[in-house]
Amino acid sequence: MNGRDDKERFYDSIAGDFDRTMNRYDLETRLRVVFDGLLGAAPLVGARLLDAGCGTGWFSARACALGARVVSFDIGRELLARVGGKCRSDRVQGTALALPFREGTFDVVLSSEMIEHTSDPRRAVGELLRVLKPSGLLALTVPNRLWLPVTRLATLLRLRPYRGHENYVRRAELASWTVENGGKVERIFGFHLFPFVSPLVYPALRAADRWGDRLGPVMLNIALKARKAHRAESREHRA
Numbered sequence: 001m002n003g004r005d006d007k008e009r010f011y012d013s014i015a016g017d018f019d020r021t022m023n024r025y026d027l028e029t030r031l032r033v034v035f036d037g038l039l040g041a042a043p044l045v046g047a048r049l050l051d052a053g054c055g056t057g058w059f060s061a062r063a064c065a066l067g068a069r070v071v072s073f074d075i076g077r078e079l080l081a082r083v084g085g086k087c088r089s090d091r092v093q094g095t096a097l098a099l100p101f102r103e104g105t106f107d108v109v110l111s112s113e114m115i116e117h118t119s120d121p122r123r124a125v126g127e128l129l130r131v132l133k134p135s136g137l138l139a140l141t142v143p144n145r146l147w148l149p150v151t152r153l154a155t156l157l158r159l160r161p162y163r164g165h166e167n168y169v170r171r172a173e174l175a176s177w178t179v180e181n182g183g184k185v186e187r188i189f190g191f192h193l194f195p196f197v198s199p200l201v202y203p204a205l206r207a208a209d210r211w212g213d214r215l216g217p218v219m220l221n222i223a224l225k226a227r228k229a230h231r232a233e234s235r236e237h238r239a
Contacts, residue, residue, distance in 0.1 A: 018056050018079065025196050027058060029209070030112050030141055030221075033191055035062055038139035038225040039108065044068040047107040052096055052128055053114025057083030064089055068108065073099070096124045101131045108132075110139040113221075117165050122177050129181040132228040138183060140224045143168045144190065147220050171222055183226035190219025 045067035051060040054072040056079055063070045070089035073096075074080050080091045094100045096111075096118055109128050115121040121142070128138055143151070145168040152166075175185050193208035193215060194201070208215060216222065 018082070023196055025199070025202055025205075026192075029191060029196075029205075031058065031062055033141060033221075033223050034059065034110055034112055034139050035066070037189070038187070038223060039110070039137065042108060042137055044108065048105065049108040049110065050099075050101070050106045050128075050131060051089070052099070052109060052111040053117070054083060055079055057086040057089070059110060059112055060089045061087040063108075063110070071101075071106075096127060099127045099131050103130050104133045104136075105131045106133060106136060108137050108139070112141045113143070115140070116142050116167050116169060118167065119165055121167050121169055122173075125174070125177040126181040129178065129183050129226075129228055134228055134230045136228045138178070138224070138226040138228070140174075140226075141191075142174065142222050142224075144218075144220055144222050145170045146218065147195075150195070169222065171217060174222060174224055178224065178226045182229050184229050185224065185226050187223075187225040188216065189213045189223050190216030190221060191223060192220035193218075195220060 044063060047068045048071070049063050049068040050071050050073060051063060052073050054060050054074045057072055060070050060072040060083055064087040070087065071092055072080065072083045072089040073092045073094065075093065075095055077093055080093055083089060083091055092100065096114060097120055109132050111128055115124040118124045125140075128140070132138060148166065148168045151168070171188060175188060178185055189212040191209045191212050193205060196202065196205060212219065212223070
């Protein structure tokens, strides 16, 4: 395995401890943001849904519970092995930079905190939109590049044992990549006003999340909802 693969597969190397070590406040917040804030009005019953970068399956399990026909996708074999303990979804291994699905396969694509762990987030966004059907919905969260220096300092100080890619994204470029790949941004907002370092700060973070549309540019995470345009609409927009 080369160095690039080591970085992309870092989470697979800690799959056995993944659920135990994750921050549950962050997980519950992202589940709420994705399923209530981004997909709340979307009819998921019977929808073909891709959970791209599924990890151990928390988002796949929620989507299955809501009636979607879920494909759980991840680069990590060990992570995918743990999805089966949470839900009955189809499990597919591969890279988000070359999704092994035909164009227009899915009604909904969700991806929470995945594209920054690839070597090319822009390409990953293109792939997520490629496999969406026209009028299909993309629900995506990613760390805000504004916070990358803080993250790197924490890693340098050994406050977080992470050794994978951390290609955080700017709000403007995320919106631009979405449009250039045939998506129409319907909403973009932020959550986590500052890092969730202690349960003592959770009430303040919850309160700040209500202002995610206004405070989004300075918040730790970005949430984006986009709909894939029909080809004619996409050509007209680019013209």
